[in-house]
Amino acid sequence: MKISTKGRYGLTIMMELASKYGDGPLSLKSIAEKNNLSEHYLEQLIAPLRNAGYVKSIRGAYGGYVLSKSPGDITTGDVIRTLEGPISPVDFTEEDDPAKRNLWLRIRDNIANVLDSTTLSDMINYEQDDNNSGEGSYMFYI
Numbered sequence: 001m002k003i004s005t006k007g008r009y010g011l012t013i014m015m016e017l018a019s020k021y022g023d024g025p026l027s028l029k030s031i032a033e034k035n036n037l038s039e040h041y042l043e044q045l046i047a048p049l050r051n052a053g054y055v056k057s058i059r060g061a062y063g064g065y066v067l068s069k070s071p072g073d074i075t076t077g078d079v080i081r082t083l084e085g086p087i088s089p090v091d092f093t094e095e096d097d098p099a100k101r102n103l104w105l106r107i108r109d110n111i112a113n114v115l116d117s118t119t120l121s122d123m124i125n126y127e128q129d130d131n132n133s134g135e136g137s138y139m140f141y142i
Helices: 005-019 028-035 039-051 076-084 098-116 120-124
Strands: 055-058 064-067
Touching: 005 028, 005 039, 005 064, 005 076, 005 120, 028 039, 028 064, 039 055, 039 076, 076 098, 076 120
Parallel strands: none
Antiparallel strands: 055 064
């Protein structure tokens, strides 16, 4: 399973809006310029996010987009599913082998668990350190 540019760039939009939550609208042009992305492509991605109720558009000279919910109330799973569709490594209806079907279900459920337990707030407040490297750090006290 691979997340396409729709999901990746959509998450970029949402993280930018989350980082400015409460500060007023943010234009897609500024997001595109900051992240070196196509403004036209971001315009295509914002529509499904708006239709799903995660962003609101503000018209006018100082208009743009704002999150319609708190960054802590929108998960990365919400964003990815809106732009990519259901999260599944394979089509389960075509799998007859129960062992393989169970494997695919466990993979799907674990991916969904990570995405659904990670909010936009978590993403914008993430700080890389030795404990977040994913390699399991241990602290020893003497």
